[in-house]
Amino acid sequence: MPKAPNSVGLVLFPAFDWCISPSHPEREERLLYTKDQIIEEGLEDVGNIRFFNPELALEEDVNRVHLCVPSARRLLTDSHFISAGGAIRAARAVFDKEVEKAFAVVRPPGHHAMQTVFGDRGFCVVNIEAIMVEYIRRHYGIRKIAIIDTDCHHGDGTQDIFYNDPDTLFISLHQDGRTLYPGSGFLHESGGPSAPGYTINIPLPPRTSEEGFDMVMDRVVLPVLDDFGPELIINSAGQDNHYTDPITNMNFTAQGYARLNRNLNPDICVLEGGYSIEGALPYTNLGIILAMAGLDTSHVREPDYDPDMLRQSAETSRYIADICSQARQLYHDRDIMRQQFLDRKTVVENKQLFYDTTGFHVNETRTYHLCPQCPGYTEVSSGGRNRHLQAFCIPFNSCRTCQTAARDRFARTPKAHDIMIVLQDRVADIYEKK
Amino acid sequence: MIIGIDVGGTHADGVRLEGEDVVAKKKVDVDHNNLKETIITLLKALLPENRADLQRIQLSTTLCTNAIIKNQLDDVGMFIQAGPGMNPEFLNCGRHTYFQSGALDHRGQVQRAPSEKEILAAASTLRAEGINSIGVVTKFSYRNNTHELWMRDRLADRFSHISMGHRLSGMPNFPRRVYTTWLNSGLMTRFSAFKAAMEEGLRSLDINCPCSILKADGGTIPFASGCEFPCQSIHSGPSASVMGALALYKDLKDTVLLDIGGTTTDISIFADGVPLLEPYGATVAGRPTLIRALQTRSIGLGGDSRTAWRNGTFIIGPENGGPPMSLGGTSPTPTDAMVLLGQLHIGSVEKAREAMRLLDPSRSAEETAAALLHCFAEKAHDAATEMLDEVFQRPVFTVSALLEREKIQPNQLIAIGGPAAAMQGYLTKRFGLDCIVPQDYEVANAIGAARARLTLQASLYADTKSGRLSIPECSISEPTGRNFTMMAAETRLASAIQTMAANMGMGEIPPIDIIERLEMNTVSGFSTTGKIINVKAQLRPGLANVKE
Numbered sequence: 001m002p003k004a005p006n007s008v009g010l011v012l013f014p015a016f017d018w019c020i021s022p023s024h025p026e027r028e029e030r031l032l033y034t035k036d037q038i039i040e041e042g043l044e045d046v047g048n049i050r051f052f053n054p055e056l057a058l059e060e061d062v063n064r065v066h067l068c069v070p071s072a073r074r075l076l077t078d079s080h081f082i083s084a085g086g087a088i089r090a091a092r093a094v095f096d097k098e099v100e101k102a103f104a105v106v107r108p109p110g111h112h113a114m115q116t117v118f119g120d121r122g123f124c125v126v127n128i129e130a131i132m133v134e135y136i137r138r139h140y141g142i143r144k145i146a147i148i149d150t151d152c153h154h155g156d157g158t159q160d161i162f163y164n165d166p167d168t169l170f171i172s173l174h175q176d177g178r179t180l181y182p183g184s185g186f187l188h189e190s191g192g193p194s195a196p197g198y199t200i201n202i203p204l205p206p207r208t209s210e211e212g213f214d215m216v217m218d219r220v221v222l223p224v225l226d227d228f229g230p231e232l233i234i235n236s237a238g239q240d241n242h243y244t245d246p247i248t249n250m251n252f253t254a255q256g257y258a259r260l261n262r263n264l265n266p267d268i269c270v271l272e273g274g275y276s277i278e279g280a281l282p283y284t285n286l287g288i289i290l291a292m293a294g295l296d297t298s299h300v301r302e303p304d305y306d307p308d309m310l311r312q313s314a315e316t317s318r319y320i321a322d323i324c325s326q327a328r329q330l331y332h333d334r335d336i337m338r339q340q341f342l343d344r345k346t347v348v349e350n351k352q353l354f355y356d357t358t359g360f361h362v363n364e365t366r367t368y369h370l371c372p373q374c375p376g377y378t379e380v381s382s383g384g385r386n387r388h389l390q391a392f393c394i395p396f397n398s399c400r401t402c403q404t405a406a407r408d409r410f411a412r413t414p415k416a417h418d419i420m421i422v423l424q425d426r427v428a429d430i431y432e433k434k
Numbered sequence: 435m436i437i438g439i440d441v442g443g444t445h446a447d448g449v450r451l452e453g454e455d456v457v458a459k460k461k462v463d464v465d466h467n468n469l470k471e472t473i474i475t476l477l478k479a480l481l482p483e484n485r486a487d488l489q490r491i492q493l494s495t496t497l498c499t500n501a502i503i504k505n506q507l508d509d510v511g512m513f514i515q516a517g518p519g520m521n522p523e524f525l526n527c528g529r530h531t532y533f534q535s536g537a538l539d540h541r542g543q544v545q546r547a548p549s550e551k552e553i554l555a556a557a558s559t560l561r562a563e564g565i566n567s568i569g570v571v572t573k574f575s576y577r578n579n580t581h582e583l584w585m586r587d588r589l590a591d592r593f594s595h596i597s598m599g600h601r602l603s604g605m606p607n608f609p610r611r612v613y614t615t616w617l618n619s620g621l622m623t624r625f626s627a628f629k630a631a632m633e634e635g636l637r638s639l640d641i642n643c644p645c646s647i648l649k650a651d652g653g654t655i656p657f658a659s660g661c662e663f664p665c666q667s668i669h670s671g672p673s674a675s676v677m678g679a680l681a682l683y684k685d686l687k688d689t690v691l692l693d694i695g696g697t698t699t700d701i702s703i704f705a706d707g708v709p710l711l712e713p714y715g716a717t718v719a720g721r722p723t724l725i726r727a728l729q730t731r732s733i734g735l736g737g738d739s740r741t742a743w744r745n746g747t748f749i750i751g752p753e754n755g756g757p758p759m760s761l762g763g764t765s766p767t768p769t770d771a772m773v774l775l776g777q778l779h780i781g782s783v784e785k786a787r788e789a790m791r792l793l794d795p796s797r798s799a800e801e802t803a804a805a806l807l808h809c810f811a812e813k814a815h816d817a818a819t820e821m822l823d824e825v826f827q828r829p830v831f832t833v834s835a836l837l838e839r840e841k842i843q844p845n846q847l848i849a850i851g852g853p854a855a856a857m858q859g860y861l862t863k864r865f866g867l868d869c870i871v872p873q874d875y876e877v878a879n880a881i882g883a884a885r886a887r888l889t890l891q892a893s894l895y896a897d898t899k900s901g902r903l904s905i906p907e908c909s910i911s912e913p914t915g916r917n918f919t920m921m922a923a924e925t926r927l928a929s930a931i932q933t934m935a936a937n938m939g940m941g942e943i944p945p946i947d948i949i950e951r952l953e954m955n956t957v958s959g960f961s962t963t964g965k966i967i968n969v970k971a972q973l974r975p976g977l978a979n980v981k982e
Contacts, residue, residue: 001609001722002524016952017832023957032954032966035831036540040574041519042609044714044829045722051829053836078833246959282540286519296521303518303537303545 003047005294009093009102011086012038013054018079018108020357025247025275026108026123034105037282038289049293052093054086054106057135061088062126063431064134065161067380067391067422068117072126075117080125083108087132087270094267095140101292103237103269104128105285111151111236111272112182114160116364116382116389120357122153122182129236129270130161133168136232137396138429143167146230148221148264149174150213150257151238151272152248154185158236159199164192164368164375167397169200169228173216175241175248176203181356187323190330192349193341193368194375197334200224200327205319206249209312210256212320213241217263219324224331225264235266239274239284243310244302247275251310254280258287258297266292279304344370353384360385369406374399377406391422403427435487437480438884439473440494440648440674440876447880448476454681454885459877469497470631477639485640494648494670494883497628498621502668502719507620508567511560511593513585514612515548515572525609526721527616530565532556534585541897542577542904553588561592567622569615571599573608576906577895583909595622600906602663603724604893604970607714613721618665625664629657644939646888650716650727652677652709652975653889656938665725669716671879672730673975676702676709678882679848681977682872690818690844692861694851696738697754701731701818703825705842709975713828726891728975729825733817737769737853741806743794748809759789766793768810769853771803777856811857811864818844818865850875887978888940891949892971894927899956899964905930916964920953923967931971942979946971 014031021027043049061084062072069075086106093102110129112122119125129147136142147162149155149172162168177183191199202216225233239245241252261269269288274281279302287300341347347368354361362384370376377398380391390413392406403425410423415434423432435457439448441464450458460479465472473493482488501507511530516522517537525531534556536548560568568589572581579600586596597619599611636645646654650669660667672693679691686707693700703710709728716727734752742749750768757763760773760781766789772778773786790799793806826841847869849861854871862869872878896903896914903914903923908930928946935943950970955962 002520012829012831013836014831015833016954017834022955023960023962027955027957029954029956029966033540036606037519040540040606040608042607042722045607045609053827053829078837082833082836278539278541283518290520299516299519299521301518303539 001042001045001047002295004049006101006292007048007050007099008289008293009050009052009090009099010043010289011052011054011090011102011104011106013082013086013106015079015082015107018077020108020120020123030107030275030277031105031281033278034281034285037286041286043289046293050093050099052089054082054089054104056081057084057088057131060431061131061135063424064138064426064429065115065130066113066117066126067115067382067389067424069382069387069389069420075119075125079108082106083110084126084128084131087128088135090268090270091132091136095136101267103289103292105271107271109238109272111149111155111158111238112153113157114353116362116380118362118384118387119355119360121157121353121355123273123357124157127157127161129158129234132268132270133234134396134426142231143397144228144230145169145232145234146171146225146228147234147236148266149236149238149272150241150260151236152240152245152250153181153238153273154201155236156182156184159185159189163199164194164378165395165397166195166198166375169198169224169230171200171202171221171224173202173204173213175250176205179206180248187326187330193344193347193370194338196337197331200331202323202327204250204323205316207251207312208241208316208320209251209310210253210259210307212312212316213252213256213260215317215320216324217260219321220327222263224328232268233264233266235261235264235269236272237269237288238272239281240276242274242276242280242284244276244279245274251312253305253307253310254283254287254300254302255297255305257284258291258300261288261291262297341370342372346370369402371399371402374402377402379409388419389422390419391424393424394427396426398427435482436489436884437477437491438880438882439476439491440671440879440883441469441472441496442671442876442879443496445876446472446476447876448480449877449880449884450480450482451881451884456877456881459880461876466496466500469495470628470635473632474635474639477641481639481641488641488643490643491641491645492648492654492883492886493645494674494879495667496671498625498664498668499671501621501624502617506624507617508623509565510567510569510616510619511556511565512569512571512612512616513553513556513589515581516608517545517573519573525612527569527612530560530563536572536581538572538574538578538581540574540577542574542895543900544578544580548581548584550588553585557589557592566594567619568593568596569619570596571608571612571615575600575611576604576606576893577904579904579906579909579911595619597622601909602665603715603726604891604906605714605724607724610714610722610724613718614665614715614723614725617718617723618663621664626661629661632657648674648883648886649889650725651711651889652728652886653973654886655888659938665723668718668725669727672700672702673728674879674882675850675875676728676882677886677975677977678875678878680709681881681885682878683848683870688842688844690847690865692814692818692847692849692854694849694853694857695736696852697734697736698732699735699814699817701733701821702728703821703842703844710825711975731817731821733813735810735813735817737772738767741766741768741793748806750810750813758786760786766790768806771806772853772856774799774803775807778853807857807860808864811860814861815864846870848872850878885977887944887976888935888938888973889975890931890934890973892927892931892934894923894930894967894969896923896967897956897964898967908934918965918967920951920967920969923969924948924971927969927971931973935973944973944976947974
């Protein structure tokens with residue numbers, strides 16, 4: 001059997017006994033054909049490829065990232081703990097040096113889950129990458145992390161969670177929000193007051209094909225990564241940019257996903273969306289795995305693959321080139337943008353979040369308490385479904401002054417019967433409710 | 435009465451059983467160049483006076499294992515249809531490999547037809563080169579065998595042996611299917627010749643009872659069927675010893691079996707009295723296969739392992755260090771420690787003492803010997819623990835399986851092989867378990883061979899949207915209704931297994947275990963279009979019921 005040049009760990013967990021509802025895209029069958037393809041290829045016997053079962057994430061792993069209303073235990077099923085635990089297992093495999101890289105092929109996905117969680121959004125309850133990222137920071141002391149989200153839908157949850165963190169570079173490549181759920185992910189959403197330029201959105205026009213993605217990689221992702229210098233690169237490896245995906249309109253391919261991963265060279269991939277379960281996922285997942293392992297991907301082609309049928313128009317190419325240069329400019333101007341906020345003590349943002357799976361709204365106010373030394377702390381006030389939350393969140397990279405300020409604010413906030421008051425302290429690794 | 439024969443590396447043992455009792459036994463030296471004669475000699479000594487009392491003969495033979503080790507396989511012409519996926523160039527089946535166009539997908543749907551021109555061109559070349567054995571394999575043939583059958587049909591009148599992947603196993607894993615098919619084809623000539631010689635020998639002894647051979651999975655297969663699947667008789671030695679343990683000890687719950695030899699120790703595991711099987715199959719000559727096999731882990735640790743003392747630790751094995759010093763060798767081995775401590779009554783105690791002094795001059799020879807044997811037990815324990823961990827860590831794919839899996843906690847240890855008795859105390863201490871060392875174990879292998887019964891595994895895959903079900907192991911592919919259910923699938927598969935077993939001459943069929951069930955709705959758009967039902971069932975390895 002061949003031996004892979006790079007050792008890769010696979011957490012392959014299709015959760016054949018879990019679904020949102022029987023005919024929902026996020027159903028038992030979703031990874032059936034992917035699993036069949038991976039097993040039939042004999043990847044279990046390829047040298048340097050190792051399979052790991054997921055573990056169950058703990059409530060504290062979830063609470064380190066999310067503010068679950070009323071609680072993680074009430075909102076998550078075993079499957080969610082396993083899916084997040086699958087991402088954690090992949091990370092542990094890498095950081096405990098069992099393998100060089102790892103891919104968590106798990107479900108349900110997570111990148112639409114925001115910091116506050118009142119229910120299921122876009123098939124996601126908790127953000128499995130974010131839970132993994134904070135687990136890594138907590139247990140392995142890693143600071144600078146880049147997350148490249150190649151799902152076709154904007155990674156709005158991941159963006160929300162790391163929006164004000166200059167140590168997390170978040171780049172999302174997705175179909176333009178004017179044409180697809182969740183309707184966000186425009187260039188101007190470029191990071192909070194302490195981290196402007198560290199969120200980079202690349203909204204791509206429908207029918208973007210391999211050349212469009214190659215262009216974004218070459219012109220934005222790779223040079224920005226090079227400059228940012230992360231200690232860890234994560235790919236939120238959604239695969240619904242595929243030309244056969246039933247709920248999106250792009251023209252990406254297995255060959256394209258394989259090439260993207262070879263160039264990106266991520267340490268960890270985590271599966272996100274991808275709902276062409278027969279025509280795409282078996283090939284895109286295999287392509288990504290082989291690319292990570294450094295094996296030949298040239299034979300990983302969909303049975304009906306024809307690159308000539310999937311060329312993008314010249315106009316699309318020009319449009320993407322323009323988006324790329326604007327995105328580069330944003331990253332380039334990040335220090336200038338940060339200057340604008342330096343004389344302000346707080347910045348307040350309001351948003352309304354829609355939970356599409358059950359259908360309700362949550363109104364949220366986020367107050368960034370700024371600090372010249374660190375990203376500051378954040379106060380979150382949120383309400384919906386007759387539940388209210390007020391939280392004080394201390395990021396892992398905050399200074400002592402901000403830590404103390406947030407802890408004081410929490411201590412001084414009076415208990416109220418109709419509001420859940422929370423201290424989320426990532427420095428002390430404490431999650432306290434009153 | 436049953437005769438069981440186990441052909442080993444140097445000796446061949448045979449027993450005649452009446453019920454569970456050994457009524458005759460015999461040991462002879464093995465002539466690997468004439469296995470048939472070895473076996474016939476044993477049979478002559480074991481035959482009951484009245485030939486009619488003999489119900490059957492069961493044979494564990496090294497024929498195929500040796501052919502592989504000695505590289506005596508036929509050259510095989512391989513026709514491989516890989517379709518999309520990994521680059522198949524790595525598949526190493528000798529010089530005569532022909533990759534064919536055409537493709538099936540993961541659901542067994544035909545994506546591209548194979549090419550008649552390609553296959554005929556390759557066939558002509560192979561004919562010209564004098565190749566007679568052919569292997570035909572497609573990716574996903576366990577879902578749809580039509581391309582393998584199509585290729586077979588185009589080759590059948592030109593070659594004497596054709597093995598098809600889907601007939602050898604209903605399990606997934608394309609590279610393993612390729613290697614299994616290649617091995618099976620490569621063994622055809624040798625096995626057929628052996629069978630012919632044996633049949634002639636049996637006739638000359640006036641024996642006409644059924645004769646079976648032992649397989650790697652601890653079960654048997656009739657000689658006649660063995661001819662179609664010779665690869666299944668590899669690794670039958672270890673499976674004879676596992677079945678022997680099962681026959682000797684009635685109440686094996688969760689047990690670790692250590693077979694300690696001169697060079698290696700083989701570890702096997704029983705869970706609730708049933709020997710564990712490899713998830714896919716045996717690894718043969720470095721190639722993974724789908725040959726169903728008992729799970730055995732072999733480590734380079736034995737009585738004659740090369741031994742050194744370096745930086746405060748013993749290094750034992752993995753290679754053989756030649757004969758022990760107590761038996762005239764030149765370097766120390768664990769056997770010397772056993773001899774010195776009086777655990778093994780062979781060779782020279784003085785030489786053994788010298789060996790221990792050579793190993794570590796700073797301690798007394800007795801201390802060194804005891805420490806070495808502790809270390810030996812430690813290594814066996816580590817390997818067994820690792821194996822139990824691996825079993826626990828086998829991938830699972832459902833939430834319930836992940837939450838319910840439990841680690842095997844062995845409650846006893848059985849040690850066999852030359853150094854076993856000498857190691858008993860050390861193993862008991864290190865494992866913290868009772869360690870049983872049976873006497874005269876070589877005979878137990880033959881008993882194991884005698885008591886094994888037919889095993890089978892088959893799998894059913896139904897896709898009600900396409901309206902078909904298949905059971906690859908018996909080339910069944912038939913239409914099925916849209917309302918096909920799991921219960922109907924289990925019934926269909928059980929009846930297929932019963933038919934297969936009956937065709938192989940099994941009278942009383944033991945209970946059929948369902949070992950895997952998967953049922954899933956298939957959805958297109960937002961409506962359910964059908965169901966995929968996947969069931970795997972087996973006649974598990976076990977002992978044949980004996981009639982008193």
